[in-house]
Amino acid sequence: MALAFGAVYLRDLRLALRRRVEALLPVVFFVVAVSLFPLGVGPEPQTLRQIAAGVVWVSALLASMLSVTSLYAGDHADGSLEQMMLSGHSGFEIAAAKAAAHWTITGAPLVLIAPLIGLLLDISAPALWTLLGSLLLGTPILSLLGGLGAALTLGLRSAGVLLILLILPLAIPALIFGAGAVGAVDAGQSASGHFSLLGALAILTALSAPLATSFALHIALE
Amino acid sequence: MSNAAAAPANPHDAAPLPTLSLVDVACRRGERMLFKGVDLQVRPGHAVWLRGRNGRGKTSLLRLAAGLAPPESGQVLWGATPVRRAEGFTSALVFIGHSNALKDDLTVSEALHFLARLHGRPDDAATLRAALERLGIATRRDAFVRTLSQGQRRRAALARLALEPRATLWILDEPYDALDVDGVQVVNELLQAHLARGGAVLLTSHLAPGDAAPPLAPFDLDAFA
Numbered sequence A: 001m002a003l004a005f006g007a008v009y010l011r012d013l014r015l016a017l018r019r020r021v022e023a024l025l026p027v028v029f030f031v032v033a034v035s036l037f038p039l040g041v042g043p044e045p046q047t048l049r050q051i052a053a054g055v056v057w058v059s060a061l062l063a064s065m066l067s068v069t070s071l072y073a074g075d076h077a078d079g080s081l082e083q084m085m086l087s088g089h090s091g092f093e094i095a096a097a098k099a100a101a102h103w104t105i106t107g108a109p110l111v112l113i114a115p116l117i118g119l120l121l122d123i124s125a126p127a128l129w130t131l132l133g134s135l136l137l138g139t140p141i142l143s144l145l146g147g148l149g150a151a152l153t154l155g156l157r158s159a160g161v162l163l164i165l166l167i168l169p170l171a172i173p174a175l176i177f178g179a180g181a182v183g184a185v186d187a188g189q190s191a192s193g194h195f196s197l198l199g200a201l202a203i204l205t206a207l208s209a210p211l212a213t214s215f216a217l218h219i220a221l222e
Numbered sequence B: 001m002s003n004a005a006a007a008p009a010n011p012h013d014a015a016p017l018p019t020l021s022l023v024d025v026a027c028r029r030g031e032r033m034l035f036k037g038v039d040l041q042v043r044p045g046h047a048v049w050l051r052g053r054n055g056r057g058k059t060s061l062l063r064l065a066a067g068l069a070p071p072e073s074g075q076v077l078w079g080a081t082p083v084r085r086a087e088g089f090t091s092a093l094v095f096i097g098h099s100n101a102l103k104d105d106l107t108v109s110e111a112l113h114f115l116a117r118l119h120g121r122p123d124d125a126a127t128l129r130a131a132l133e134r135l136g137i138a139t140r141r142d143a144f145v146r147t148l149s150q151g152q153r154r155r156a157a158l159a160r161l162a163l164e165p166r167a168t169l170w171i172l173d174e175p176y177d178a179l180d181v182d183g184v185q186v187v188n189e190l191l192q193a194h195l196a197r198g199g200a201v202l203l204t205s206h207l208a209p210g211d212a213a214p215p216l217a218p219f220d221l222d223a224f225a
Helices: A002-018 A020-041 A043-067 A074-076 A080-085 A089-120 A125-152 A159-186 A190-220 B002-006 B058-065 B108-118 B125-134 B150-163 B181-196
Strands: B020-029 B034-043 B047-051 B073-076 B093-096 B171-173 B200-206 B218-222
Touching: A002 A089, A002 B108, A020 A043, A020 A074, A020 A089, A043 A125, A043 A159, A043 B073, A074 A080, A080 A089, A080 A190, A080 B108, A089 A125, A089 A190, A125 A159, A125 A190, A159 A190, A190 B108, B020 B058, B020 B200, B034 B058, B034 B073, B034 B200, B047 B058, B058 B171, B058 B200, B108 B125, B108 B150, B125 B150, B181 B200
Parallel strands: B047 B200, B047 B218, B093 B171, B171 B200
Antiparallel strands: B020 B034, B020 B073
């Protein structure tokens, strides 16, 4: 059964490679959004350091949400989604593959580029590592939830706005614990509690979001 | 089932293909009842040609038959079980809808490879190439789908039919759409061979399939509005 997962995942990566500029846009958005904050808040290193984790997390959240709106739209329009749903493979597997591909294309680059952003906002080394860890655990949650939102809003007009309204509340716990982990390290405490909760959230989302996405896709096709 | 017995023995599946039956099926689109009381059987070795005026619900009926949507009332059965729960139904089904399910940014052979792999059909390079050759677009196999004409896209989508070694159920929405005379001929030959090995076909076409077509039992949807 891992066959369909691999086929869908590799196909989505290949499609992203064929549209490199489009695939890079969320990362560009992330960098631009973060670099606006020093301009708006002022270049005080102390202030920047304080808001850094929150800024990075909120920007990552928005970058994920913006890029996920079209996750199923293309497959729906050209009939690929019908074929996937008729292939006999579970919708769970298809949804998980699509979310994994989305994470690889947008989530992973965000994690990779975060150290650079950290330098920009003058984050200390231990806090930077914590930020990386929290993004590594947190961005898959955003991709999984975003996939659910994309499936729920499939075929609707103004799907993008609706998706953000639907999914942002669900992503708030990840935002709180992700940014909170960095705050804890900055305050000289252990971030393990935050990481445990973030990990639990990631597992819970990985088990439930693809299932809900699969139901939403079946309803969208009816 | 007599036709299944007459069909040549196939090593891949000993059991004959179950019959697809629509029993007293009704379909609603929003407020409008598209059709009701439809009883239709697609037996192995037989082809049904679904006819009806535009907007009569031909595509909706195909989607019901493929299990993509549940009927408003009545049942769609594969053998004796509803299609949406039937074991082995999806692996015995080839559904080619009105859209071709080819990604614009993939090459023709990549797109076909993905569909073959997704549906668990033979997906090695030689088989794919032979299928594309059968449909006459092997020369364009490394071209991006977005550079193809409508007719070429249809041929690429229909190349899935040439990958089928087994007697299966084909549900085809306007397979002849956008094809030239030669393309229609190839599809007719594929249908013929498919019926001969005990496969079943349910298709729509707004044109009469022509003299070279295999025997198609017409089913008029207009009578069920």
